Amino acid sequence: MTTTDGEAPFRYGDVVPGLRAAYDGAVRRRDGMVKAPWKLDERERFLARLREGRCARLLELGPGTGEDSVFFRDNGIDVVAVDLSPAMVARCRERGIEAHLMELMSLDFPPGSFDAGYAMNCLLHVPNADLPAVLRNIRSVLRPGGLFFLGEWGGDGTEGVWDRDGYDPPRFFSWRTDQQIERFARESFDVEDFHVVESGTWHFQSLTLSRPGR
Known part of the structure; x- marks a missing residue:
């Protein structure tokens, strides 16, 4: 793992080309x-919350x-997807999903457009320096x-390009600690639930958040 100890922090704009x-x-x-199976369980639990909260979009x-x-x-939710990869956007569209090529720092939708958001192992690609702005977006x-599911692999607080990535x-x-991800989340959302799933040597952080206000 290449980190920035003692150096300038990573920025989202710098890591996007490699991710794409x-x-x-x-x-x-x-x-x-x-x-x-545990990922399917996480998804089912969030679907139940969507239904309970009458979240349609x-x-x-x-x-x-x-x-x-x-x-x-397929479970009755109106879904819009955004991804920074043109190839992934094209694949989503092939499957009948409304998908847009868009980066997290520039979500081009009117305020309050959605009842809920869902990000499974997506925001771990956002550097700490830009995560607050992304969460505000x-x-x-x-x-x-509105509800927001944020799920990502956690870690020891280091971030950088993973040398052993395949x-x-x-x-x-960005391998955030539980304390880090909860602190970031609370800056923009109310935390409805936060639990971890241990999967072998991996540590998954599952947060269900809500936008303040009713």
Whole structure:
């Protein structure tokens, strides 16, 4: 892992080109991935919250090939997806999902456009220096009281390009501690639930958030 100890922090604009190239070349690989049962459970729990909160319109951030978007759509949710990878956007559209090529720092939707947001292992590609702005952008496109699922792999607080990543080029990751991700989340949202899932040596942080106000 390449970190920035003692150096200038990573910025989102600097890591986007590498992420775009990595994911543009990974459509077939991502299409063939099988979700772990606990990930399906996380998704089902959020669907239940959407139904309980009468959330009809969902924005998925970083949908990849669109598997989760298809799941929510097939369960009666109106889904819009945004991704920084043209190839991933094209794959989502092939699956009948309304998908847009868009970066997290510039979500081009009117305020309050969505009842909920969903980001599974997406925001871990956003450097700490820009995460507050990204979370504010997400909050702005949710209605007051809107829900937001934020799930990502956590870690020891380091960030940088992961040298052992199997993608080409290797991707940037921010491995946030539980304390870090909760602090960032509380700056823009109310925390409805925060729990962790231990999967082998991996530590998954699951947060259900809501935009303040009703």
